[in-house]
Each structure stands twice: as C-alpha cells, then as structure tokens.
Amino acid sequence: MGKMKETILNPIFKGNPITVLVLGICSSLAVTVELKGAFVMALSVIAVTGLSSLVCSLLRKTIPNRVRIIVQLVVVALMVILVDQFLKAFEATYAIDKQLSVYIGLIITNCIVMGRIEAFALGNKPLPSLFDGVANGAGYGMILIIVAFFRELLGSGTLFGFRIIPQALYDAGYVNNGLMILPPMARIILGCIIWAHRSIDKDLQEK
C-alpha cells in the first residue's frame, strides 16, 4: 500500500511535472488568465493522462516496441478528441471559451501524457498506471490553478468571475494590475513558484 501512496503523492509534490520536470508548459499557461479556464484545463488533462495511461497499460503486452510511439499518439489523440467533443457539447451551457479548444487540442503534444505512458504505463499494471496518470494530471492542474488564482485575483480582482476585491478599495484608488492578464506574467509567476518550491525543498536545487 505504501508504494501506491507514493505513486499518487510523488507527482504532486516532489516530482511535480511542471515545477520539477518542466514538462508540458506549452498548453498550460495560456489558459491561466482566469480560474475557470484553468479548472477546465486541469480536469481535461487529468482525464487524458489517466485514461490514456490506463489504455496503454492494458495494451502494453500487445504493442510492438518499434511502433509504440505512434500507437501512444493515437491513443492520446483519441482521448483528447473525446474530451474536446465532450466540452463542445457543454460549451454553450457553461460558456467555455472558444479559444480553449485550441489548447485542449494541444494536450496531445503535452509531454506529460507521453512521458508518463513511456516511463510508467508501459511497465506497470493498469490500476497503478491509472493512478499515476491521474496523479500527474493533478500535480499539473494544481500549478495551473495556483497561477490562475494570482493572475485573476490581481489582474481582474475576481475569482471564478466573482468580485473579491471590494468596490470601496477601487474608490480609494486601487487599480487592477493590467500586466497580470498579459502572457508574460504567467511565466514570471511560474518562475516565482519554482523558486518558492525549491527554497523549501533544497534537494531540487540545480547546481
């Protein structure tokens, strides 16, 4: 049981895919302007990493080694199509941003998904693979949500679209930080999160 716990907890803290392994940044940061987008993206990534790890793990004895990359790519693309169609169906109901569709598509090329299949799912039983995929997706989603929290709070004064910073403060001269909404701040915030993480966990510091 201890091993299972490590499988789940390791990707969230010590081996976090974004801050430690620096994988899958591509599709992540663009959706962190507000919490809602980040939340949808986090759930999509969890679904894709979990399911594709599970499927690849089930297929691990039948996939010929030489063509495994293309098989993995097809499995991942299939899962992403499912997630994308699912979101499209609910797009109108929950007013999900159209732009998100491009970034959902980019989950295919997210290195975490392929990386976990290659490193874990092909050598392990289906159930641990599923947990490993979900945990890595969760570690990834956690960082997305932290970045989005700061960007939305400081950039628009809201969280999930609800106003957090009171009107009285605006009347007193407080202004939203417009820079937070622009792309560069996502990277600077992420840089600071990495800094904080590595100051706490000194083993991770680079020489």
Added chain:
Amino acid sequence: MEYLSLFVKSIFVDNMIFAYFLGMCSYLAVSKNVKTANGLGIAVIAVLLITLPVNYLLNKFLLTPGENCIFGPDVDLSFLSFIIFIAVIAAITQVVEMVVEKFLPSLYSSLGIYLPLIAVNCAILGGSLFMQQKEFANLGESAVYALGSGAGWYLAIVALAAIREKLSYANIPAGLKGTGITFITVGLMGVAFMAFMGLAI
C-alpha cells in the same frame, strides 16, 4: 502587401512563444547555447513550412463540410482534425529527420534527440490548429503564416539562448538557478515583445 503584413504580424505580434506559449518545452530545454538553438529553430521553420500548407489542404478538402469537401457537402469530419494533423506532422517529421541525417550529418548529431521531438512540439500542432481557427483564404496565406510564426519562434529561441549563455556567469539565488530564472527571463522578454501588441498592420 497583405502577405507582408501577415508575415510581420505572425513574427512579432502573434509570436508563438511570447503571445501563445507554444513550444515552450523544447524552447526551455534546448536554449542552453546559441548553436543548438539555431539548429532547432531552423528545423522548426522547415517542419512548419511543410506541415502547415499540407494540413491546410487537408482541412479545406477533407475535414470542413461544404462545397470543397470531397465526400460531399454534408459530411462533417472536423472532429477528426486532431488525429489527422498529428499523423501528418509525425510522418513529415520522420521524413525531415531522414533527410537531415543523410545530407547534414553534423546538424543531425548536434540536434540529437530533439529532432524527433519536433513531432510533439506544440508550436507545430498549434500552428495547424490556429490555421484552422483563422480560416485563411488560400494556400499562400497559410504558407506565409507558417514562415512567419516559425521565424518568430526561431528569433525567440536564439535570443533566449544568447541571454542564457551570459546568465551562466551571473550570481543567482540557489533556488532560482536553472529553470526558475529562465522562466523569469522569458517573462521579461515577453514584456518587451508586448510593445508590438498595439501595432496595427
């Protein structure tokens, strides 16, 4: 004239790295020295320039419903676009890899593992997906867009590699070394590129 403005716009205003975060993984991993960055940048331009027009044609004649669709106007295959785009990209990257290995062995050995990784570079798939969203009028526009966004990516990676070469002499707080400071550098470069955002061409 339209082509020129699309070209300039896709390099500076809609820069793949600074405005859309595409291709960040290899961007961070391969930008340790200018020479390799240069090679990868050129490879990205080449692969984009081939895949984007091919995907444009596929999108126009195969995936989008309408009079151009070869299966008749009622067939909507657009849900297949992810899988078709990624298959085309993977195949073309494989071909480019073989060509580079045959004719430019020195470049091949310096790029090493990163050449096959272009297949999973978000900038390439992202280019195709944005192409689909932007609904270009003809093949020329999609090729110009590919060249422009590739050039923007190239510019960004060479600039970052040059900065990182200098950064290795700097005295950086222990926790910030490596990845942390690189992210902040890219952020600051992005702030500089934001200056182009108001540019109306």
